[in-house]
Amino acid sequence: MACVLLFSRLLPFSHRLTRTSICLLSLFLSYLCYCALFPAYIIIQKSGDLTPSCQRVLADGAKRTLQKSVSCFFPLDAKLTSAESSQMKADQRHLSTQHNARNDTLSPPVGYVKFGIKRLPNAIIVGVKKGGTRAVLEFIRIHPDVRAAGTETHFFDRNYDRGPEWYRGLMPRTLDSQITMEKTPSYFVTKETPHRIAAMSRDTKLIVVVRDPVTRAISDYTQTLSKTPDLPSFQELAFRNQSLGIVDTSWNAIRIGLYAMHLENWLHYFPLAQIHFVSGERLITDPAGELARVQDFLGLKRIVTDKHFYFNRTKGFPCLKKPESSGSPRCLGKSKGRTHVQIDRDAIEQLRDFYRPYNVRFYEMVGHDFKWE
Numbered sequence: 001m002a003c004v005l006l007f008s009r010l011l012p013f014s015h016r017l018t019r020t021s022i023c024l025l026s027l028f029l030s031y032l033c034y035c036a037l038f039p040a041y042i043i044i045q046k047s048g049d050l051t052p053s054c055q056r057v058l059a060d061g062a063k064r065t066l067q068k069s070v071s072c073f074f075p076l077d078a079k080l081t082s083a084e085s086s087q088m089k090a091d092q093r094h095l096s097t098q099h100n101a102r103n104d105t106l107s108p109p110v111g112y113v114k115f116g117i118k119r120l121p122n123a124i125i126v127g128v129k130k131g132g133t134r135a136v137l138e139f140i141r142i143h144p145d146v147r148a149a150g151t152e153t154h155f156f157d158r159n160y161d162r163g164p165e166w167y168r169g170l171m172p173r174t175l176d177s178q179i180t181m182e183k184t185p186s187y188f189v190t191k192e193t194p195h196r197i198a199a200m201s202r203d204t205k206l207i208v209v210v211r212d213p214v215t216r217a218i219s220d221y222t223q224t225l226s227k228t229p230d231l232p233s234f235q236e237l238a239f240r241n242q243s244l245g246i247v248d249t250s251w252n253a254i255r256i257g258l259y260a261m262h263l264e265n266w267l268h269y270f271p272l273a274q275i276h277f278v279s280g281e282r283l284i285t286d287p288a289g290e291l292a293r294v295q296d297f298l299g300l301k302r303i304v305t306d307k308h309f310y311f312n313r314t315k316g317f318p319c320l321k322k323p324e325s326s327g328s329p330r331c332l333g334k335s336k337g338r339t340h341v342q343i344d345r346d347a348i349e350q351l352r353d354f355y356r357p358y359n360v361r362f363y364e365m366v367g368h369d370f371k372w373e
């Protein structure tokens with residue numbers, strides 16, 4: 001610019017025009033040199049965050065992952081004109097060629113733009129409340145091919161009117177090879193949820209974490225009591241008439257445990273093979289074993305194994321040795337693994353008697369005995 005101003009003062013118009021052209025040409029050549037020295041991916045990586053999954057993709061030199069790594073650089077859901085789109089494709093080809101030419105020695109960059117696209121979930125943890133749903137989600141999302149919404153979306157029960165785009169907006173960005181997941185435990189007992197999920201996709205894989213319904217009810221009550229200290233006693237809520245052993249099935253903490261009844265509703269819309277049941281009890285005693293089955297069900301390689309877990313004596317639960325987001329061990333929060341309210345033996349026995357036929361029916365339906373006795 002300074003160069004142009006100087007010429008405009010000192011030289012006649014025709015000379016000025018020539019000099020200005022030379023100036024512009026040299027600027028353009030400098031720009032080309034700059035581009036050759038600092039290839040596109042280096043420029044891009046400075047402008048955003050690189051997610052751990054992307055780091056893995058880039059660190060993995062296999063040719064198979066090369067195409068996926070390209071989508072790390074380009075938000076594929078962006079609204080592009082056809083010119084931008086062909087430019088982007090050309091850039092992708094260019095990047096692929098560069099990556100190949102470097103014989104996959106590219107080290108993972110530090111910063112990075114967003115990648116992948118937001119998709120509706122392929123797998124949902126639909127229940128049950130207090131079954132261990134958070135543990136399953138936190139454990140499965142260590143897997144590099146799984147990404148999950150952090151909070152409960154409640155789309156299919158409370159937020160359905162907001163529409164699928166609202167729901168999709170809550171999802172993390174994923175690569176083609178990755179599974180999108182969310183968990184909302186109330187789905188399992190909401191009448192409308194199965195047909196709504198089926199309307200989204202009949203291929204959705206469903207996970208239900210089940211736990212002894214008596215322990216589950218006590219856990220549920222303990223949680224409510226922690227928020228509402230003046231709550232009536234457990235027995236008052238659980239029984240219409242305790243001396244006659246009449247259970248109040250209208251109380252949610254009791255109703256949720258009628259697994260066979262809720263499952264009937266799901267089986268109208270989904271085949272049993274599309275629903276995986278995690279044992280909430282085994283999830284605590286053998287998290288790796290339960291996670292192996294979850295990975296098989298989702299068609300994933302068994303990457304989450306016992307090397308990811310350790311038993312934390314203070315908490316009394318398995319914790320993660322090295323979660324994806326940080327480099328240090330991590331247990332679930334204080335609201336997971338609380339000390340339960342003491343309930344007298346008689347009430348527990350009465351509830352066991354009440355649930356027994358429902359449990360047996362449930363075992364028959366799913367073809368597995370969870371041994372809740």
Ligand SMILES: Nc1ncnc2c1ncn2[C@@H]1O[C@H](COP(=O)(O)OS(=O)(=O)O)[C@@H](OP(=O)(O)O)[C@H]1O
Binds near residue numbers: 134
């Ligand atoms: N590893 C690990 N750490 C902590 N807690 C664990 C773990 N695995 C399973 N659980 C059990 O998960 C129970 C909470 O279940 P949810 O996560 O489904 O609860 S919620 O519905 O989302 O509120 C929670 O119930 P409570 O023990 O009654 O608090 C735990 O028993």
